[in-house]
Amino acid sequence: MPRIAYLGPQGTFTEQATRALTADFAAELIAHDTVHSALDAVRLGDVEAAGVPMENSVEGAVAATLDGLVGGAPLVAVAELVLPIRFDVLLRPEVDPLHATSVASHPHALAQVRGWLSERLPRALDVPTASTATAAAEVANGTADAAVVAPVATRYHPELTRLASEVADVDDAVTRFLLVRRPGLLPDPTGADRTSIAVVAHDEVGALGEVLSELSLRGINLSRIESRPTKDRLGAYRFFLDFDGHVADTRIGDALTGLHRRCFEVRFLGSFPKADSKPVNVRAADSEQAFRRSMSWLDEVRAGRIA
Numbered sequence: 001m002p003r004i005a006y007l008g009p010q011g012t013f014t015e016q017a018t019r020a021l022t023a024d025f026a027a028e029l030i031a032h033d034t035v036h037s038a039l040d041a042v043r044l045g046d047v048e049a050a051g052v053p054m055e056n057s058v059e060g061a062v063a064a065t066l067d068g069l070v071g072g073a074p075l076v077a078v079a080e081l082v083l084p085i086r087f088d089v090l091l092r093p094e095v096d097p098l099h100a101t102s103v104a105s106h107p108h109a110l111a112q113v114r115g116w117l118s119e120r121l122p123r124a125l126d127v128p129t130a131s132t133a134t135a136a137a138e139v140a141n142g143t144a145d146a147a148v149v150a151p152v153a154t155r156y157h158p159e160l161t162r163l164a165s166e167v168a169d170v171d172d173a174v175t176r177f178l179l180v181r182r183p184g185l186l187p188d189p190t191g192a193d194r195t196s197i198a199v200v201a202h203d204e205v206g207a208l209g210e211v212l213s214e215l216s217l218r219g220i221n222l223s224r225i226e227s228r229p230t231k232d233r234l235g236a237y238r239f240f241l242d243f244d245g246h247v248a249d250t251r252i253g254d255a256l257t258g259l260h261r262r263c264f265e266v267r268f269l270g271s272f273p274k275a276d277s278k279p280v281n282v283r284a285a286d287s288e289q290a291f292r293r294s295m296s297w298l299d300e301v302r303a304g305r306i307a
């Protein structure tokens with residue numbers, strides 16, 4: 001049975017997402033305390049794949065995942081899942097919420113309930129943890145007074161008081177998760193795919209503009225751009241780009257070869273079906289047929305048959 005790592009311990013949103021991402025095959029889920037350790041387990045071959053959080057609609061990218069994806073041997077995403085995010089707040093039973101002095105959670109979780117915390121736990125200072133389930137454990141062992149957790153975590157801690165459920169400053173908050181594995185066979189194109197890459201552009205005028213032009217010229221819709229330091233020196237950044245389409249699509253392949261010529265580094269991070277399954281809109285001029293026709297026209301020109 002394939003072993004699949006996830007950001008744990010038991011009771012995280014990532015566990016829930018990883019279960020859903022692996023629902024169509026029997027898998028043994030292995031909890032890891034950090035995203036870094038889950039990704040390393042994939043690189044070392046201890047597990048087949050890992051479920052990791054990627055981005056939240058309120059708080060943005062999960063930096064540990066971006067850094068982890070490029071900080072070592074190549075990894076590629078093969079599936080994504082979007083989960084609605086609403087929290088439970090757990091409290092040590094003997095603590096009065098108005099006097100709670102600490103509230104533990106993943107920084108992304110704390111950021112999503114900032115308003116609620118200032119009203120209901122006004123004296124509590126943030127205790128950032130590696131995951132929401134770790135925060136629940138910190139309340140259970142008395143290290144923190146309160147925790148912002150995934151509702152699934154509540155059932156692991158019947159000894160704690162559930163102060164509130166369905167907590168969210170922004171009603172429709174969602175987080176996108178990825179299933180990541182070592183490079184191998186890619187998921188087949190579906191017509192509703194996303195491709196993810198990371199590039200380091202040369203340090204010269206217009207370099208980022210040229211990167212984006214490689215996509216826009218071919219009618220490729222960019223859905224996310226994020227930068228993270230390369231960590232080599234101040235001012236050196238790696239750009240993470242997500243766009244609609246599959247690496248098997250000619251316009252995507254064409255753009256990638258352009259980026260490869262233009263950039264200092266290009267890392268392919270996967271092509272996989274989009275969670276929303278919405279078909280990608282392709283302009284007539286960028287369709288497979290248009291590429292085929294233009295290539296055969298060029299072949300004819302080069303062969304001296306037409307001019």
Ligand SMILES: O=C(O)C(=O)C[C@]1(C(=O)O)C=C[C@@H](O)C=C1
Nearest residue numbers: 012013014053106108131132175
């Ligand atoms: O701590 C968890 O439960 C996680 O799965 C991580 C995570 C995140 O990284 O954003 C996932 C979803 C929520 O947005 C809060 C935390």
